[in-house]
Amino acid sequence: MTELKTVPSRISRSAGFLDARLGGAPFLRRNMRKIFPDHWSFLIGEIALYSFVILLLTGTFLTFWFKPSMAHVAYDGPYGPLHGVMMSEAYASSLELSFEVRGGLLVRQMHHWAALLFVASMMAHMLRVFFTGAYRKPRELNWIIGVLLLTLALAEGLTGYSLPDDLLSGAGLRVTEGVVISLPVIGTYLRFFIFGGEYPGDDVIARFYSVHILLIPAILLALVTAHLVLMWRQKHTQMDGKGKTNRNVVGAPFYPMFMAKAGAFFLFTLAVVVGLATFAQINPIWLYGPYTPADISAGSQPDFYLAFLEGALRIMPAWEINLFGTSEIGTVPLSVIIPALLPLGIILVGLILYPFAERWITGDRREHHIAERPRNNPHRTSIGMSAIAFYGVLWLFGANDELSAFLHVSLNLTTYAGRVMIITMPVLAYIVTYRMCLGLQRRDADMISHGVESGVIKRLPSGEFIEVHAPLTEDADAHIRGKEAIPQLPPGANGEGVPAKAMRGLIGGLRGRMSTAYGGEKIPINGANGHNGHNGHNGQGDHAAVTSGDDDHALGR
Amino acid sequence: MTAEDQPIEERAERVPQRVIGTPATDSPMLGAPETPEAEYVPPEGVKPADERQARRAERKVVLCFGITSLSVVAFVYFYVTFQVGSTQATGLSNFALGLSLMVAVLTLAIGIVLWARQIMPKYTLTQDRHPMLSEEEDREAVAEYFVQGANESGFVRRKVLRRALLPAAAALGVVPIVLLRDLDNTKTAAANTPDRLRHTVWGEKTKEGKPPRLIIEGSGRPIRAADFNTPGGLLSVVPEGHEHDLDALAKATVILINLRPEEIKSGTNQNWMHNGIVAYSKICTHVGCPAALYEQNTHHILCPCHQSTFDATDGARVVFGPAARALPQLPITVDAEGYLIAKGDFAVPVGPSFWERGDAEAKANTQGGGS
Numbered sequence: 013m014t015e016l017k018t019v020p021s022r023i024s025r026s027a028g029f030l031d032a033r034l035g036g037a038p039f040l041r042r043n044m045r046k047i048f049p050d051h052w053s054f055l056i057g058e059i060a061l062y063s064f065v066i067l068l069l070t071g072t073f074l075t076f077w078f079k080p081s082m083a084h085v086a087y088d089g090p091y092g093p094l095h096g097v098m099m100s101e102a103y104a105s106s107l108e109l110s111f112e113v114r115g116g117l118l119v120r121q122m123h124h125w126a127a128l129l130f131v132a133s134m135m136a137h138m139l140r141v142f143f144t145g146a147y148r149k150p151r152e153l154n155w156i157i158g159v160l161l162l163t164l165a166l167a168e169g170l171t172g173y174s175l176p177d178d179l180l181s182g183a184g185l186r187v188t189e190g191v192v193i194s195l196p197v198i199g200t201y202l203r204f205f206i207f208g209g210e211y212p213g214d215d216v217i218a219r220f221y222s223v224h225i226l227l228i229p230a231i232l233l234a235l236v237t238a239h240l241v242l243m244w245r246q247k248h249t250q251m252d253g254k255g256k257t258n259r260n261v262v263g264a265p266f267y268p269m270f271m272a273k274a275g276a277f278f279l280f281t282l283a284v285v286v287g288l289a290t291f292a293q294i295n296p297i298w299l300y301g302p303y304t305p306a307d308i309s310a311g312s313q314p315d316f317y318l319a320f321l322e323g324a325l326r327i328m329p330a331w332e333i334n335l336f337g338t339s340e341i342g343t344v345p346l347s348v349i350i351p352a353l354l355p356l357g358i359i360l361v362g363l364i365l366y367p368f369a370e371r372w373i374t375g376d377r378r379e380h381h382i383a384e385r386p387r388n389n390p391h392r393t394s395i396g397m398s399a400i401a402f403y404g405v406l407w408l409f410g411a412n413d414e415l416s417a418f419l420h421v422s423l424n425l426t427t428y429a430g431r432v433m434i435i436t437m438p439v440l441a442y443i444v445t446y447r448m449c450l451g452l453q454r455r456d457a458d459m460i461s462h463g464v465e466s467g468v469i470k471r472l473p474s475g476e477f478i479e480v481h482a483p484l485t486e487d488a489d490a491h492i493r494g495k496e497a498i499p500q501l502p503p504g505a506n507g508e509g510v511p512a513k514a515m516r517g518l519i520g521g522l523r524g525r526m527s528t529a530y531g532g533e534k535i536p537i538n539g540a541n542g543h544n545g546h547n548g549h550n551g552q553g554d555h556a557a558v559t560s561g562d563d564d565h566a567l568g569r
Numbered sequence: 570m571t572a573e574d575q576p577i578e579e580r581a582e583r584v585p586q587r588v589i590g591t592p593a594t595d596s597p598m599l600g601a602p603e604t605p606e607a608e609y610v611p612p613e614g615v616k617p618a619d620e621r622q623a624r625r626a627e628r629k630v631v632l633c634f635g636i637t638s639l640s641v642v643a644f645v646y647f648y649v650t651f652q653v654g655s656t657q658a659t660g661l662s663n664f665a666l667g668l669s670l671m672v673a674v675l676t677l678a679i680g681i682v683l684w685a686r687q688i689m690p691k692y693t694l695t696q697d698r699h700p701m702l703s704e705e706e707d708r709e710a711v712a713e714y715f716v717q718g719a720n721e722s723g724f725v726r727r728k729v730l731r732r733a734l735l736p737a738a739a740a741l742g743v744v745p746i747v748l749l750r751d752l753d754n755t756k757t758a759a760a761n762t763p764d765r766l767r768h769t770v771w772g773e774k775t776k777e778g779k780p781p782r783l784i785i786e787g788s789g790r791p792i793r794a795a796d797f798n799t800p801g802g803l804l805s806v807v808p809e810g811h812e813h814d815l816d817a818l819a820k821a822t823v824i825l826i827n828l829r830p831e832e833i834k835s836g837t838n839q840n841w842m843h844n845g846i847v848a849y850s851k852i853c854t855h856v857g858c859p860a861a862l863y864e865q866n867t868h869h870i871l872c873p874c875h876q877s878t879f880d881a882t883d884g885a886r887v888v889f890g891p892a893a894r895a896l897p898q899l900p901i902t903v904d905a906e907g908y909l910i911a912k913g914d915f916a917v918p919v920g921p922s923f924w925e926r927g928d929a930e931a932k933a934n935t936q937g938g939g940s
Contacts, residue, residue: 047696084813090654098813114653117663118670150701183858186819187874190856190921193766200763200923205752210765210816211857215754247698255695264692272685279678283671290667298656305819306786306805306851308859310873325856325891326875332893332922338932340763345922347891348856381698413876423876424889 048270049250049263051383053140055277059133062281063126064236070123071225077109077116078102080175080221082214091298099177099302102217106176106297121289127169128294129285131317134162142366142396144383146249148376152367154242159363161235164228169317171224173295177217180295182303183312185212187325194348212305249383252494254487258381311413319410320403324351327409327430355406359399366395373526376499387456388495390449391530394442401441405433453535456492459484460537493537500531616691626687633680640673763925769821770808771899772914781809783825783848783901783909791908792825794843800829801865805851808911820919822851822859823899824870825909826881832868836884841900843909848899849885850919853877855892857921870896893922894930 019027031037081101087094089104090111109116138158141147147155174185189211193203208215247261256262264270288294300309314322328351335342370392371377386393408415409430416426463481470480484492501524502512515524611617618626647665652658719725757765775781782791786805789812797804804825811817828837828845837847849870853860858874868881869888877890885896897919900912917929 045694047694091656111653111656111659114648114651114662115666116653117659118667121663183874186857190858193921193923194856196924198924200766200925201753201759203923204755204757204762204765205749209753209755211819212815213754246701247696255693259698261696261698262693265694269685269689269692272681272689276678276681276685279674279681283675283678286667286671286674290664290671303815305815305857306807306822306859308861308873310862312858312873322875328891330877330887330891330893334926334928336927338928338935340925340927343922343924343926343928345893347893348921351891379700413873427876427890 044267045265047261047263049248049261051251056133056140057137058277059281060130060137062278063130066126066285070119073119077105077113079105080218082217102177103302118289121294122285124294125288126285131165143386146383147367148380150246150379155367156364157235157239164232166317168228169315171220174220176297177303178297179300179303183308184314191348191352194345196344249381251383252491254490320406323406323410324355326412327427374499374531375501387449387452389498390446393449394445397445398438398442401437405437450534457535457537460492497533498531501527614694618688623688626683630680630684633676636676637673640669644669767918769914770811770817771821771911775810780910784809784812793907794903794909795907800827802827803863823848824851828882832882834883836886838898841898843902848901849896852920854894
């Protein structure tokens with residue numbers, strides 16, 4: 013075994029060449045051994061990044077054959093059932109790259125699977141960040157960039173799956189048209205502008221194409237870069253544990269460990285996408301036939317990430333208003349506008365505002381670098397689960413026809429159930445989650461004061477039987493003790509003393525009450541050191557339980 | 570690093586580098602016992618892997634990388650041998666290429682992970698964090714520069730200048746918006762744009778100057794009323810002369826249903842029917858999907874997109890779902906040869922609602938011709 017003593021001259025010479033031109037050594041000196049904390053949940057965002065890379069590569073490959081044209085041609089390719097059928101060039105070229113280009117079908121399926129993985133992993137990553145409070149100062153801006161990325165990814169998905177111009181994608185396009193035209197005042201004009209005239213016209217595929225392969229990807233790429241630069245600059249959050257504080261990062265260095273792991277993780281993502289493209293057929297456009305606005309197949313469904321919009325459209329009651337009666341103005345089709353805009357609006361605006369709302373309610377202006385355990389902020393976790401329930405119900409009822417067929421329930425009943433569940437499930441999710449969080453906190457407090465059950469029964473000289481409790485490992489102990497009371501605004505509006513200026517009036521009072529409810533310590537961890545097993549005495553609340561200005565966990569300012 | 574050609578690490582002399590895997594040049598090849606190396610003390614937080622375990626892992630990693638190389642060879646072989654074309658051939662090619670590529674990528678990934686986990690050290694290194702907020706001194710300097718620059722530019726003192734700039738910039742912002750006007754290629758005047766949604770090609774005459782016949786979609790054949798005489802039947806119908814005109818079909822596609830006279834309810838305009846045959850717009854009034862499903866027993870028309878359900882016996886009024894309006898009825902009759910033709914256009918706009926639609930049904934009713 014021989015080890016390097018110095019940089020090999022070939023590397024050092026080219027590095028010298030570059031450094032003489034870029035002066036990059038100080039940057040590398042700071043960053044080559046940058047520490048990255050390790051936790052499985054931190055990898056979810058990486059999946060999104062790697063799927064994006066796969067999307068760029070496979071997408072570029074597809075553009076070499078795809079023709080974004082709606083000109084009519086008669087099919088003369090090798091797929092028999094469509095021989096002589098009139099279709100758009102877009103559809104014909106999609107068939108061509110599927111059947112006549114070696115590896116074309118594989119890459120097309122990879123592109124579609126990677127798109128699903130991209131959005132799914134972004135959503136999972138977002139939930140991880142939300143539930144651990146990793147959006148808190150100083151990461152609010154990166155959170156907003158993330159929300160923009162997700163929104164753009166939805167638009168990218170919509171423009172992308174419209175391109176092959178098969179019967180299924182056309183159904184999606186038709187729904188898009190119906191939504192656009194429903195918008196008050198501008199809808200009709202917007203619709204003519206998008207489609208270049210009548211629907212479907214001759215232009216929309218070419219227009220969606222340039223949006224799909226140039227405009228949105230360019231913005232995505234810029235935002236992804238910004239997202240990564242900010243993450244790099246602010247350093248990653250870490251889970252609580254032994255030796256981990258708000259003022260340090262504990263983990264493995266970028267070079268060589270993180271580099272190797274990240275490289276391997278990209279390859280794993282790629283392998284999964286290739287595997288799906290090999291074994292799981294997706295979007296078999298040749299079975300659907302070319303698009304015509306006169307036809308549709310039953311069970312038409314969008315990709316999963318747009319299903320919540322589909323579900324909203326399906327469970328919405330038939331409300332429509334004519335503001336000015338028979339005069340040719342003022343029709344407001346609420347049965348389209350509400351489901352198309354409201355859920356998306358609630359979710360996106362809610363996501364963007366949440367960090368600032370939480371900050372306003374708790375009055376917490378400190379930097380946070382420790383990922384909070386979801387149970388330790390029960391209201392936040394409940395709000396998150398409530399949002400998931402809201403989204404989940406809409407998503408589920410995007411397939412209400414499949415659902416009623418599967419459960420052998422009438423379609424009408426299924427839809428009515430959806431209308432009830434969209435209200436009740438979020439409330440139920442909130443209550444259940446809140447109780448679960450408190451229960452888990454109690455268990456934590458219990459483990460700290462009594463240790464964990466060892467399964468060993470001991471008989472005391474007095475004849476009494478006791479179970480021996482083993483103390484927690486140092487790391488688990490530190491992990492649990494990382495819990496902090498959620499900051500609250502100073503009391504006031506509730507009648508204790510004179511309220512502070514910001515806490516007066518209607519808004520101020522509301523803020524005070526929300527702060528009282530949201531913050532504070534519900535289940536304090538009492539054990540002084542947690543290592544005294546069975547006869548744990550309840551000592552003073554330790555550092556984790558009381559003050560918010562604790563040195564270890566706050567960057568004082 | 571100032572001098573251009575100075576490498577990062579200077580070597581005392583330029584001696585040939587030893588080949589990796591051969592002994593160091595200064596170590597004796599034979600005989601003399603190896604001088605014990607100075608005890609390697611890893612820095613704190615770096616726990617080297619167990620050498621025996623590492624050696625075992627190394628063999629596994631090499632095996633993985635070997636499989637990767639072989640799989641890539643297989644991929645190229647499959648690319649050359651398996652031709653595409655038919656569904657079967659394409660399926661086989663897809664399977665072979667995908668499998669070999671997946672194995673190649675997967676084994677490379679596994680190899681690297683084994684390498685990282687079992688050969689590289691375990692790290693628990695610690696780095697300090699610093700508050701994101703910059704130092705007071707830097708912030709003050711920036712503020713100073715900002716004020717200085719703003720004053721130097723004259724932006725603050727010369728109010729007129731400032732007030733002239735903003736409208737100029739705003740005016741320039743109008744340009745891209747104006748440029749987008751021709752996105753609507755037909756260049757219809759803004760006032761007439763909504764009117765294009767109110768008409769379909771059923772209101773136009775054919776090239777021979779006759780009312781358009783109803784054509785069975787896909788077959789191109791006109792329909793003789795006498796041939797469509799089984800109650801419960803359903804046909805998808807397109808206007809004569811526009812069988813492949815997607816823009817026309819997006820509004821003018823119609824479903825033709827044969828009803829028993831006793832089933833017909835008041836919502837249906839019987840003057841627009843012919844011998845129990847009724848024609849409704851196939852374009853759903855919700856968001857425009859084709860309402861293509863028909864249940865014979867209940868006479869319900871169902872749109873598969875969002876499950877709006879219409880009663881065919883009662884003027885296609887909505888019985889369930891998010892659609893707010895009935896499917897418009899097309900007035901039909903027969904020509905001299907007994908073929909079904911359109912008497913005229915729909916009385917109301919077809920398809921999804923739009924801002925300028927208004928309550929077209931009420932308007933049509935007051936004008937007398939309505940259903």
